[in-house]
Amino acid sequence: MATWNEYLRSEGKPPSWPYPIKFGEEQVVDTDVLVVGGGIAGCWAAIAAARTGVKVALLEKGDVKRSGSGGPGCDHWCNAPANPLSRVDPDEWAVHMADRPYCNGIGIQIQCREDYDTLLEMEQMGGKIRDTNDDYVGAEGRDDATKFMISPRYGTHHSYAPDPHMGEPGFNPPEKRNNVVIRIWGNTFKPALKKECQRLGVQVFDRIMGTSLLNDGGVQGARVVGATGLNSRTGEFMIFRAKSVIIATSGAGSVWLMSMEHGGYSNMHSRAQSGDGTAMAWKAGAALTMMEASSVIGIATGLKHKWYSGAGDASYENVPIVDAKGRRLPYPIQGWEDAGAMMPTFEVQDKIRDAVLKGEYELPFYGDWPAMAEVERRATWNLMLMEESTTRVMVNAMNKSGFDINRDQQLSYKFIEGNSPAQWRDSGYGGGVVVDWDLKSTVDGLYAAGTQMFAPEDHSYAAATGRYAGRKAAAYAQGVGEGKVSREQIDKEKERVLAPTKRDTGIEWKELHSGLSRAMQYFVSEFKTEHLLKMGLEEVERIEAEAVPQLFAHDPHKLMRSLEDLSMIEYAKIHINASLARKASSRMMGFSRIDYPELDPAEWHKYLTIKQENGKIVTGDMPQAFWGDMKKSYEAHNKDYTGVYNPNK
Amino acid sequence: MSDQNVFAVPNVPTPSTPVKFNSKVCIGCNNCVETCPIDVFIPNPKKGEQPIILHPEECWYCGCCVDDCPCPGAIEFNWPLPLKPRWKNKETGKVGQAK
Numbered sequence: 001m002a003t004w005n006e007y008l009r010s011e012g013k014p015p016s017w018p019y020p021i022k023f024g025e026e027q028v029v030d031t032d033v034l035v036v037g038g039g040i041a042g043c044w045a046a047i048a049a050a051r052t053g054v055k056v057a058l059l060e061k062g063d064v065k066r067s068g069s070g071g072p073g074c075d076h077w078c079n080a081p082a083n084p085l086s087r088v089d090p091d092e093w094a095v096h097m098a099d100r101p102y103c104n105g106i107g108i109q110i111q112c113r114e115d116y117d118t119l120l121e122m123e124q125m126g127g128k129i130r131d132t133n134d135d136y137v138g139a140e141g142r143d144d145a146t147k148f149m150i151s152p153r154y155g156t157h158h159s160y161a162p163d164p165h166m167g168e169p170g171f172n173p174p175e176k177r178n179n180v181v182i183r184i185w186g187n188t189f190k191p192a193l194k195k196e197c198q199r200l201g202v203q204v205f206d207r208i209m210g211t212s213l214l215n216d217g218g219v220q221g222a223r224v225v226g227a228t229g230l231n232s233r234t235g236e237f238m239i240f241r242a243k244s245v246i247i248a249t250s251g252a253g254s255v256w257l258m259s260m261e262h263g264g265y266s267n268m269h270s271r272a273q274s275g276d277g278t279a280m281a282w283k284a285g286a287a288l289t290m291m292e293a294s295s296v297i298g299i300a301t302g303l304k305h306k307w308y309s310g311a312g313d314a315s316y317e318n319v320p321i322v323d324a325k326g327r328r329l330p331y332p333i334q335g336w337e338d339a340g341a342m343m344p345t346f347e348v349q350d351k352i353r354d355a356v357l358k359g360e361y362e363l364p365f366y367g368d369w370p371a372m373a374e375v376e377r378r379a380t381w382n383l384m385l386m387e388e389s390t391t392r393v394m395v396n397a398m399n400k401s402g403f404d405i406n407r408d409q410q411l412s413y414k415f416i417e418g419n420s421p422a423q424w425r426d427s428g429y430g431g432g433v434v435v436d437w438d439l440k441s442t443v444d445g446l447y448a449a450g451t452q453m454f455a456p457e458d459h460s461y462a463a464a465t466g467r468y469a470g471r472k473a474a475a476y477a478q479g480v481g482e483g484k485v486s487r488e489q490i491d492k493e494k495e496r497v498l499a500p501t502k503r504d505t506g507i508e509w510k511e512l513h514s515g516l517s518r519a520m521q522y523f524v525s526e527f528k529t530e531h532l533l534k535m536g537l538e539e540v541e542r543i544e545a546e547a548v549p550q551l552f553a554h555d556p557h558k559l560m561r562s563l564e565d566l567s568m569i570e571y572a573k574i575h576i577n578a579s580l581a582r583k584a585s586s587r588m589m590g591f592s593r594i595d596y597p598e599l600d601p602a603e604w605h606k607y608l609t610i611k612q613e614n615g616k617i618v619t620g621d622m623p624q625a626f627w628g629d630m631k632k633s634y635e636a637h638n639k640d641y642t643g644v645y646n647p648n649k
Numbered sequence: 650m651s652d653q654n655v656f657a658v659p660n661v662p663t664p665s666t667p668v669k670f671n672s673k674v675c676i677g678c679n680n681c682v683e684t685c686p687i688d689v690f691i692p693n694p695k696k697g698e699q700p701i702i703l704h705p706e707e708c709w710y711c712g713c714c715v716d717d718c719p720c721p722g723a724i725e726f727n728w729p730l731p732l733k734p735r736w737k738n739k740e741t742g743k744v745g746q747a748k
Contacts, residue, residue, distance in 0.1 A: 072713050396716075409737055
């Protein structure tokens with residue numbers, strides 16, 4: 001037997017809850033630095049803090065070994081301009097990468113300066129970063145001396161955006177490539193990070209969901225001196241007292257979309273990505289920015305085909321796309337000939353569509369693996385896709401079912417399933433905590449890293465900023481005394497957390513999530529007006545007033561899911577309030593106001609901040625590039641940076 | 650299946666079986682229970698037996714349970730019908746699909 005229903009039929013009763021139930025019980029943990037979220041950023045933060053000798057506690061909703069977006073793996077170490085094969089200066093490259101609106105120049109500078117050091121430390125811990133077995137000798141981008149595999153990404157161009165000349169001969173010549181992105185065997189990383197946490201004496205608390213931050217004396221906006229959590233297996237309430245706290249949780253992945261039946265959890269992100277950290281920081285009084293940003297979901301498991309859809313599934317790292325008759329499409333392949341571009345220009349997209357309608361291209365399209373050079377084919381299938389997050393299991397399943405990259409063409413779903421409806425939105429990347437050059441939030445004692453910061457980037461960015469926040473939060477903790485947690489604040493939070501367990505019936509978490517998503521799809525989506533946004537806010541507040549008091553959870557797991565809903569409701573309200581405050585449209589933020597249609601007018605070309613003061617919402621703004629001179633600011637804040645860690649010292 | 654085993658229970662959530670266990674290979678070590686970031690599984694009350702799939706519809710198909718299983722073949726991915734990837738033989742045109 002494998003499923004609960006089989007168990008029921010076989011045993012004549014459902015299985016009892018397998019863990020001790022501890023609703024109402026408390027555990028208190030004292031530490032110097034507390035890290036909330038054990039993904040890539042959180043692990044690196046805990047490791048960097050522990051290296052300084054302070055006490056570190058790390059809490060994670062899943063198990064640190066494989067949790068988070070980087071848990072299954074990662075195939076690219078982006079933006080490592082300090083690597084020995086790089087042809088660019090890290091500081092100049094950072095300025096280049098930050099030369100676009102609504103990015104995070106602080107995080108980008110940190111990444112460009114420290115990403116290569118971070119990668120070498122990953123190797124020290126047991127992560128595989130080089131072709132040490134000589135599996136891909138002769139592959140383009142492989143350096144025989146270092147055995148690094150340079151990726152086609154950021155070839156001679158720095159962005160994923162299409163270039164009209166891509167694909168032309170001499171467009172991305174080897175001698176002119178930037179060489180800043182390195183292919184990695186990222187499936188080896190997360191277990192190695194957990195081991196290193198344990199080796200350094202980090203107290204790892206798996207299956208603990210962070211629920212709130214504790215302010216000094218319980219006063220919103222005062223120094224953060226701890227956090228509360230819930231054990232999702234036992235229901236035990238956790239109280240952490242700390243001198244500094246780093247939030248390294250994720251964005252909110254599914255505020256707009258909830259449909260798990262028939263195809264599994266339907267989002268680019270797992271259910272665990274519910275914006276808990278953002279809601280926690282918000283309640284603690286930290287300023288957030290870009291909270292009005294959203295974009296259309298590319299992947300929606302179950303509702304769409306599950307494959308990394310950046311460039312349309314089968315097109316990936318040099319796999320050419322052909323039509324049903326084998327005719328090559330003018331579609332980028334994220335490869336050498338297009339410098340890693342992910343999509344064609346709009347003109348080319350229209351051309352392909354017209355050609356399909358006229359019968360010049362026949363559907364469906366395929367990824368033409370056999371057309372590739374042998375070593376490139378293997379590098380893409382066995383290295384890139386085996387190491388890239390959730391595609392590993394798919395590669396294995398296809399291999400097992402008889403798929404052969406030397407013989408078969410892989411169906412591309414890009415054009416036959418169409419784009420996601422504009423109402424299926426994703427807030428996962430964009431909005432987040434405002435940070436300074438120490439990655440400290442606007443609240444004392446509270447730091448942020450990775451996806452929890454505004455305008456986050458990729459895996460290696462999470463690693464580098466986590467590592468940076470860890471050492472900064474540790475330095476802070478070494479210079480301050482203990483704060484005072486408020487029992488009143490703890491009791492109030494405990495009551496909120498356990499409320500769904502006090503009811504036997506009402507609304508369960510799936511229905512609540514669906515109700516929220518529908519409200520967001522109707523009123524806070526592609527078409528935004530003052531009137532619609534206000535209707536949306538009223539609707540979400542009504543859900544909060546009428547449905548939330550009916551929320552019930554019969555076991556700790558469902559209680560965790562229920563609390564995730566409450567995080568998403570909080571997230572949705574922040575998003576709507578930020579959307580109401582921005583009275584202009586913005587292309588970069590996927591923000592379209594019908595009542596203010598002008599795209600990115602000069603007077604609105606700024607970051608909008610939003611926070612709570614005494615429970616009241618306060619908005620403000622910061623100019624583009626508010627971080628100042630990136631090189632100078634970085635150096636002023638990192639005079640004591642010692643480079644690659646020496647584990648033997 | 651005997652009449653005694655017909656219970657009045659709600660629909661089984663779908664997809665109901667994101668992975669399949671091979672009880673001959675699985676040693677019930679619960680590595681998959683601990684690896685899963687979502688808690689799709691719970692340990693079997695009977696020690697040494699394969700875990701029980703309790704929250705199948707929460708699976709987001711990261712595959713870590715299968716990738717990290719210490720007993721190869723004990724746990725196998727079971728793609729939901731709408732998610733099975735397809736391909737064709739370039740020469741013959743014969744269509745294949747993941748099992």
